[in-house]
Amino acid sequence: LTPLPNRRTSKSNLDERILSAAWDQIAREGAPALSLRAIARSLGIAAPSIYNYFSDRDALVTAMIVDAFISLAGAQETALNLTLAAVPPARLRALGMAYREWSVAHPQHYQLIFGTPIPFYQAPENITIPQATRALLPLMRVIQEIQTAGSLRAERLAPLSPKLEAMLDAWKEESGGTGREVLYLSLVIWSRLHGLVSLEIGNQLPHYLSDPSELFQRELDNILLQYL
Amino acid sequence: LTPLPNRRTSKSNLDERILSAAWDQIAREGAPALSLRAIARSLGIAAPSIYNYFSDRDALVTAMIVDAFISLAGAQETALNLTLAAVPPARLRALGMAYREWSVAHPQHYQLIFGTPIPFYQAPENITIPQATRALLPLMRVIQEIQTAGSLRAERLAPLSPKLEAMLDAWKEESGGTGREVLYLSLVIWSRLHGLVSLEIGNQLPHYLSDPSELFQRELDNILLQYL
């Protein structure tokens, strides 16, 4: 019952072109410099045209954030799908590599999601949180597989404090009963990958480490050694 | 032979007041919104006065970055000095806790150093890199102590690839001959702490984890278990 787009809208794609120009601009000048007028200028259209597609600047930013999360989640899901036949540790490794590769290939997307928030922009959490959750889901699924296969070595790790157990149990409620260890390990593994990627993207690693992927691969090795 | 400040300058402290107003503003509105005019407004002075102390906006940002690094390095050094009598693993834990506590107490400083770069601002690396290095030094020193005591378990970790060895050796040259393993572990431990802190500061942890310090302490436990 949704009306089909008429010839005009389906041909012009202006909404997509606006989003893509916005990404270009963020890549060149950083997220906080995002400007509707600059986007219009780069597309050769009048600035107010944008208001036909996005109610204001914040709506455009929200669309970009959703865009970025969908892209990341897609990359993670693809990594899972390409390793359907593989053994769980190999799938975990594939997810990790895909995470870094996506981040390095789309640093603007990465910074928009994980970097410093844009001044005065308030993300609508009811929209962004589900997307963020979806991006983390493939990792949780693989960790779950590993646990089901009985090869999760939670006993090698320091014991959970009662407080931490309680927080994880609250989370478990909402995540369809995924076990404590699976939630905890997903988070901690994600954090280890994220730490390295964030330093690499932010250009904060010592310059001697000219090929950070080496560092990253070894961190994946150690994650597999330490938790499996 | 440097001239003593005359009564005027020593009384007004305007340079310090400008920096402090700048931090206030960043805390309220985020780093990219930093504005000389707004700083002047909040101090009740005329905007051009600022040019008596900072040659332009970028110079002010650089001063703030240096400020932040000095503050972080100071916090790390204090943590070391307070644990002079302790056993090395306890000192490592103290450094980790100090890192998180500093970050949580000064999220603006943290974001300015490690967050998304400010648009069009180019950090003068000859100034900022030494400061960043100094902040990492206490960690390297403690890891070195642990190695000297013979309790570093590098053999438990996945082997370094030749490429990674080469990069670490290049770094070793410049860092006064600190060993490969020490450099590598310092970096990787830093990255693990940084990953969690960055997610916490960015408010990207699941909301169920209402007390991220629990997560952080356990990560420190595991770091001690895994590398020592």
Next chain:
DNA sequence: TGTACATCAGTGAACGCGCGTTCACTGATGTAC
């Protein structure tokens, strides 16, 4: 098939605003005699 009408994507001018930076200045403070 032809014509009158409705729709609505895109326009151009205008609004009020805050920004970084420059400039010639002023007036209190500190100094030399």
Next chain:
DNA sequence: TGTACATCAGTGAACGCGCGTTCACTGATGTAC
């Protein structure tokens, strides 16, 4: 001690700029008869 002068931190006006957003509009496209 008193006076004339130099210094220079801080001023106020002005510059040119880009921003988000509003508004009444126009004109090509699609629709009804």
